Amino acid sequence: MIRLCDFSWTRCCRFAARWFPSLVGWWVLVGAIATLNLIFIPQALADNYNKESLINVDFSGRVLTDSSFTKANLRSSNLSHADLRGVSFFGANLEDVNLKGANLSFATLDSARLVGANLTNAILEGAFAFNAKFEGATLDGADFTDVLLRQDTQDKLCETATGTNPVTGRNTRETLDCF
Known part of the structure; x- marks a missing residue:
């Protein structure tokens, strides 16, 4: 799997809280991460x-x-x-x-x-x-x-x-x- 981003979960959550304060925005980000594999998740x-x-x-x-x-x-x-x-x-x-x-x-x-x-x-x-x-x-x-x-x-x-x-x-x- 290719790593597109080296966010840790903590960094990701801080980023999301800053740029996506609404609940809808948060779920959009989570969906994008899951779809694009932006965070390295072990197979x-x-x-x-x-x-x-x-x-x-x-x-x-x-x-x-x-x-x-x-x-x-x-x-x-x-x-x-x-x-x-x-x-x-x-x-x-x-x-x-x-x-x-x-x-x-x-x-x-x-x-x-x-x-x-x-x-x-x-x-x-x-x-x-x-x-x-x-x-x-x-x-x-x-x-x-x-x-x-x-x-x-x-x-x-x-x-x-x-x-x-x-x-x-x-x-x-x-x-x-x-x-």
């Missing part, structure tokens, strides 16, 4: 991998919170022990992906394809996975607390769910509300 940690081909890529142990992998192809990639909280995997191909020990809390997995994925000890608490496909996925110790799933998908996951998550201490079958 967000979130990355955009939308629609990228990331086959066999190693993301293990990485912090990727709030990143987006919408419609990305991550087939056979390694995301083990990655921090994936709030990540969007909407429509992504996660076939044979290693998500062992990954934190997918509040991630979007809707329409994702997790066929053959390794979800051993993964945390999916609060994730949205309504139309996700989990055929052949390994679920040992996965935590599905408050995950939004279709009933038929939930029933299918209950057939193979086993174990207890070592981080949350929750039983996989209980988090899936298996009866």
